[in-house]
Amino acid sequence: MTEDYRIESDSLVGDVKVPEDALYGPQTQVALENFNISELRFDREFIRTLGLVKDAAARANVELDLLDEARGEAIQQAAGEVTDGEHDDEFQLNIFQLGSGTNTNMNANEVIANRAAELLGEERGSRHVHPNDHVNKGQSSNDVIPTTIHVSTRVAVESQLLPELTRLQEELEAKATAFDDIVKTGRTHLQDATPIRLGQEFSGYASQMEHGVERIEGTRDSLEELAIGGTAVGTGLNTHPEFPELVVSHVSDETGITFREAENHFEAQAARDAIVELSGAMKTVAVSLMKVTNDLRWLSSGPRSGLGEISLPTVQPSGSSIMPGKLNPVICEAVNQVAAQVIGNDTAITTAGHAGGNFEINVMKPVMAYNALQSVQLLGSACELLADQIVPGIEAKTNICERNADRSLSLVTALAPAVGYDLAASIAGEALAEDETLEEVTLKRNVLDQEKLDRLLDPRRMTSRGYLADEDRSD
Structure with a gap:
């Protein structure tokens, strides 16, 4: 940005000094000054999508004869440039802003309006393409x-x-x-x-x-419901009845994902x-x-x-x-x-x-x-x-895996169905105290013979469902 400025007037904020080479306008400039909270900005995906939505809205408005073709095509081209990332430097607003996201919506409206005006041979800030009346037609930040x-x-x-x-x-x-x-x-x-x-x-x-x-x-199904067409509070005031369906259709075509108009606009916005x-x-x-x-x-x-x-x-x-x-x-x-x-x-x-x-x-x-x-x-x-x-x-x-498995005192779990829980616990306790193996303690106590122990203490057999000791029960 240069240090040269142009003066733009806005119905809400009055005369504002805007950098001469900026595509954004007065509302964005004021927001830049007001919300200097962090370095966090909306990422490329969000700005890309915002441009896509503005493009789809302009297409719908032209199709409904609510926007003249010349302005509509210029808005579509400018919005497409936003989608393609050509104007990312114009989107510097902090994410900590008006909670509705109005500042970023107006940022997009102003950038697209001024770029569309340029494409039509007019100057930035001329309002030949108006950010609200034309770019935001039939829409609300909400x-x-x-x-x-x-x-x-x-x-x-x-x-x-x-x-x-x-x-x-x-x-x-x-x-x-x-x-x-x-x-x-x-x-x-x-x-x-x-x-x-x-x-x-x-x-x-x-x-x-x-x-x-x-x-x-x-979560796909929930995300595919779109609020567009609800305008301010979900009633759809100042929006053509066919507008949301057309916008959603264009968005779906561009993304390859089948979106749909929200079943209930009041839920979708509130x-x-x-x-x-x-x-x-x-x-x-x-x-x-x-x-x-x-x-x-x-x-x-x-x-x-x-x-x-x-x-x-x-x-x-x-x-x-x-x-x-x-x-x-x-x-x-x-x-x-x-x-x-x-x-x-x-x-x-x-x-x-x-x-x-x-x-x-x-x-x-x-x-x-x-x-x-x-x-x-x-x-x-x-x-x-x-x-x-x-x-x-x-x-x-x-x-190491197999050594650890062979040494584990928890192998005694497979003995419990054959000798009972209490005796199995006693065998494990003695093995730990005397630094002996489960096999040594069990044989010393003459509880089970070697053949049964080899079968019951086989770690691999323990990795499948079932009782290994069905035939060795003493009760």
Whole structure:
């Protein structure tokens, strides 16, 4: 921006000095001055979608003979440039602004109006194409911003999150298959438990991702309802009856996703439940990711004084600034931080969803939009990192897994049906106290013979359902 200014007049804010080379107008300039709170801005996906909605609205207005063709085509071209990212520098408003998102809606209206005027041979600020009368025709911030939130998050989920989450699921499933023959000790409460196969453990991780995909997919229907056409409070005042259907149709054509007009415009504008629903599903995915990456950190701990049952691929030459050769699970730790951020975003979205909604409008929409889109992007990138750099390179340390399984005192669980719980507990207690094996104590007590012990204390047999001691019951 230069230091030269033009003077623009607005019916609400009066005469305003606007940078001469800016496409935005007086309302945006005043908002820039008023909301200097943070460096947080709407991301590319949101601005891209806002341009798309304005394009669709102009098309609908021309088709309904509510907007002359020359202005309509110029608005469509200017809105298309916004969609393509040609004017991103014009969208510098803070997300902490008027809670309806009116400032950003007017930012788009002014940019598109001035650019359309230029395309028609007029000067910026001429109002030959009016930001309200022409660009915002048949619309309100109260239906444009909710529509933009739904479309942008729905598209982002489909393009950024679901493909990567699905790919992570597939990589974990591949490891579950590869590790299916490896027996190890299970752990509950961070203590030894009955045996499990490493593949079974990884199948649990894959299932978490599969359920995550299903949860995210379950939000599609809610996000596909669009508020456009409700204008100020949901009644549709100053909007042609066919306007919302046409806008939704154009948006659907452009995105390849079948959107629909909201069944109830009052709900669609007064509440932001669909975004709360999406955020809740993403929070659950974040929790799943943190569980999996924490397990991977524990299982790979060591290399000499930890569990060391798996090894993670080395993605950095050194993990310490002071300890040479130390390798840390850096990707897992990065993903944990992503999960923490997404969980925090969900708290903000949940708060905004209930505390921001009063009567016919929610007045915390910008922060909800920002956090939801950030969560989509962060989760997608985290899944991509795990699927690309970590999971395919995980290797099992079979000897350590099997050694730990053989040494686990929890193997005594398989003896309980044959000798009773109390005697089994006594055998385990003596084995621990005397540093002996379960087999040694059981034979010493002459409780079971060697053949039965070999069958009952086989860790692999314990990884399947059923009683191993049906034929050995003493009662």
